Amino acid sequence: ITQMEPQVDDQRAHAVVIITLPPSDDPSQGKTISAFTLTDHHYPPETHPEDHPNPNFQPGPLHQNPDPGLWLSDLSTGSPRLVLSLIAISLLAIAFYASVFPNTVQMFRVYDERDRDDEANRRETSSFVFPVYHKLGARAIPDRKLAEVVDVVKSGILVESIDQELVNPVKVNDAFSAIAASFDSSTTILPVGGDVYPNGLYFTRILVGKHYFYLDIDTGSDLTWVQCDAPCRSCAKGANQLYTPRKGMLVRSAESLCVEVQKNQMTQHCEDCEQCDYEIEYADLSSSLGVLTKDEFHINLHNGSVADLDIVFGCGYDQQGLLLNTLVKTDGILGLSRAKISLPSQLASRGIISNVIGHCLPSDLNGEGYIIMGSDLVPSHGITWVPMLHHSHLEVYQMQVSKVSYGNGMLSSDGRVGKVLFDTGSSYTYFPNKAYSHLVKSLKEVSGLGLTLDESDKTLPICWRADFVISSLSDFKRFFRPITLQIGSKWWIISKKLVLQPEDHLIISKKGNVCLGILDGSSVHDGSTIILGDVSMRGHLIVYDNVKRRIGWMRSDCVRPRDSDFNVPFFQG
The missing domain is CATH 2.40.70.10 (Acid Proteases)
Structure with a gap:
């Protein structure tokens, strides 16, 4: 549609508005409007048959638009240089903002991506919610803080293992299963407990093999590990019995997760070794020495079913430093970092969950909280x-x-x-x-x-x-x-x-x-x-x-x- 000046004797076009109508079979696409000002008055505007309005088109009452001539007449009578100047100033302002506030622009990108994801995409995978508990006993200052795999001690000790028979986890917790079965999708609801003082830690409980273990939750640690009878060289008398590795389940050095754990260690990686050794040192100079192994983690889904998942984790047979104080009330560490060896990363790599985790720590000694693994139970608003x-x-x-x-x-x-x-x-x-x-x-x-x-x-x-x-x-x-x-x-x-x-x-x-x-x-x-x-x-x-x-x-x-x-x-x- 060509918008002409109202004077019949003046055939020169000062501006052009192009309105693209939606297809008749899909009116939901809407229509687009483009406006142009013309600066060359020596050439009359060309007309095309398709430029004429369709006399059969009657817009519905909900889609009526005001006459574009009302605002276009002001634009067409103004100076084209003024319009171009305003456009140039706007572009410069946008470029300046993006250069000065790149992080804010990145924030807007993050929120835009979130808004584009619909609910169906968010629920393609399951979510897990783990418990957090409290145990009596204070953690000495300084506390553990960040962890890093620092070295492998080649002591020549080979870890012993037994052929451990797995327990049927279906009846592990009937009370929990009854509650969890009432949910609509497969997300598990397991609690979290603990406090800052006097306990000094938060922990959850996970069924590994045939036994439960209390694990200190740690977003600053990569590797999940439990105290291990391999035999144990230095272990605290923890909340539960020592874990015994299963026969044939030790991780070999050539496996990818072993390479991942040992990539930052001072000792050269050994591809021909029978087992994958590790040593983790914490900021307070505490440490855990052990080997990587595999076993089934039995994780309850909130629809009442149980997922039995082979997970790579650490069998820690030599703990040193203030870490031993923590292990009096727990059995090990639950690594929740972004590393490939962490529990959520292993679950995400298999497509079991999306790599999203969350924690809600209770405020007092008698409080209760939870850990989420997966995106299903992340609130859609308020965050x-x-x-x-x-x-x-x-x-x-x-x-x-x-x-x-x-x-x-x-x-x-x-x-x-x-x-x-x-x-x-x-x-x-x-x-x-x-x-x-x-x-x-x-x-x-x-x-x-x-x-x-x-x-x-x-x-x-x-x-x-x-x-x-x-x-x-x-x-x-x-x-x-x-x-x-x-x-x-x-x-x-x-x-x-x-x-x-x-x-x-x-x-x-x-x-x-x-x-x-x-x-x-x-x-x-x-x-x-x-x-x-x-x-x-x-x-x-x-x-x-x-x-x-x-x-x-x-x-x-x-x-x-x-x-x-x-x-x-x-x-x-």
Whole structure:
């Protein structure tokens, strides 16, 4: 359709509007409108038969559009140079924004990808939800923090194994199966428990072979391992009996997951060795030495069925350091990192789940939470999403932070962009030295509000004594301000915020004092990264989407996943 000037005697076209109508058999495609201004008045506009309107077309009342001539007349009478100038300025503005705020543009890409996925695509695979429990006993400071495979000790010890008969897992937990069977799709609902203090850890329970084992959940560790009678050289008397490897199930050095585990080790990889040795060293210098083996993990699906999956994991026969204190109440570590050897990555590589995991840690000793593996039970709304950053050599979960503040005061005054790393293996949160020093200085104000420093309380470096009876952390909210991590852009309008309320960085000690659960991280990791530990993740659902490379969080009571209708049946730890 050619829009002409209303004067009949003036045959020169100043502008052209092209309206493309949808096919008659598919009107849902809509119509498109293109507008052009003409600057050459020496050539009359050409007309084509197809340019004339279709007299048989009658738009429905719901699709009527205003006459384009109403707005086009203003455009056609204006200066073409003005229009071109406005277009050029707009393009320059877009280019400038993309160059200055690349991370924000990346955020928009993440959200756009999420919106394009429909519910059918999200439910192609199953999801697993594992329990988190609590056990009595405190973890000594420093806590475990990040882990890394560092070496293989060629001791010449060959691991013994037996031909272990598998148990039929169908009757493992009748109470759980009855609840799980009421769900519509195959997602398992298993609980999580624990606390930051006095227990210092969160753990889940998994049936491996014919026995249950309590595993300390750790998003900063790659390898899942249990204490092993191989025979055991140095093991704590854990919550359950030592695991005995099955005959013929040891992983050989030539297998791909062995190569993956040993790729960063100082000792040269041995392709002809009968077994795959490993040594993991943690940040507190604790370590676990063992071999890789395979066995069936029996995982309950929420439709009542049981998945029996051969999983590669570690048989740890020599544990050293503070790790032994943790193993008095648990049996090993559940590695939940992005590495190929981690449990969720192994499940995702077989197409059993999408590589999405989440955890919801309870806030108190009697609380209950859960771990999600798979995307089915990730809430479709209410979660704040930010891009996941890549680490140079660790398969960890981290995001970018541009500003850190306590109340209205900045803790990162230099304005440098830093990183936040999520680590459930760390009981407490660690700030870089400068941010930590500014925080401690800011907290001096509470001394004039009815709280007094109690240096006799050695629970944590900074503890305050109150002049009133303490019943819960809510009694202290009026003395402390929230800590805000500004994620992504430095401009607050377009950035995302992770707000840590006072109960997200404080604990109550056995003496009844309130203690700061944020520590000096000068010697932790690289010294410049914020390590977000359990104390700051309590009462949140944290989701790590390895498919779309994003991290999300939302407040939650952690009783059950939002999209489920039944309470998670928790076991007694």
